Amino acid sequence: MQVYETTGFPNPARVRAALAYKGVLEQVEFTEVDVMAKAHRTPEFYRINPLGTVPVLRTSEGEYLSESTAITEYLDARFPQKNLTGESPLERGQIHMMQRRAEAMVMDAVGAYFHHATAGLGPELETNQCQEWGRIQEVTASRGFAYFNDVLAKHDYVAADRFSMADITLYFGLEFADFAGLEIPSTLSALAAWRERVKAILQSNG
Known part of the structure; x- marks a missing residue:
């Protein structure tokens, strides 16, 4: 898995926190997106997230997910230990x-x-x-x-x-x-x- 993020931004921090809580940070590659240099507004980035926002997760299946809540949902299903989204x-x-x-x-x-x-x-x-x-x-x-x-x-x-x-x-x-x-x-x-x-x-x- 790969996470596209910008260090210090709040939404990527949410995804990092979820990964750390589940103990799976080492299973993810992190790619820095230089927002100040408008790297999120390039044709290449728009292809993986047309909204041009971080974070984006490239899943184990090779698909791209954006939105922190959606990413956390995926992580909870992929790594069910220490559930974050609810069991009942x-x-x-x-x-x-x-x-x-x-x-x-x-x-x-x-x-x-x-x-x-x-x-x-x-x-x-x-x-x-x-x-x-x-x-x-x-x-x-x-x-x-x-x-x-x-x-x-x-x-x-x-x-x-x-x-x-x-x-x-x-x-x-x-x-x-x-x-x-x-x-x-x-x-x-x-x-x-x-x-x-x-x-x-x-x-x-x-």
Whole structure:
């Protein structure tokens, strides 16, 4: 298997975390995509992912998968140890619901803020910016932080009362928020405590 990634970007980090958690990093070849040099906007890259985003996984079967959630689904089926996407019907539903909320309310909202309301990756890459949309998504992210703090005040993990891909997504969404300069209020103590727990899990499997 081969993963096309850009080091330091949040979505490739999600896939690396899933691979590390499952203990299969050594079974994957990693190929760096130089986004700053527009390597993701070449005809060659568009052939494997017409959206021009990272990560992309070339599977054991020789097919290409993009989207972190889809890649994690594949990895969970390919390496069933230490399940991340749910085992029972209820777990799968809960994890996928909260995974999507973590994306929409934090990861994607922070991304829209970063790419539209700040200099982002610079003028060569940040075309068609909309400051108003970025500011709207800044509010969405702030509400997302508070929402997940409320969830984590009652549960140890984001979904199904165990570590899952929803935790990975929220964790790297918060890391992205730090990078983008979005404040995560110190009053959100449940979110902060959960973040330390997940950090320890990821470090122990890194």
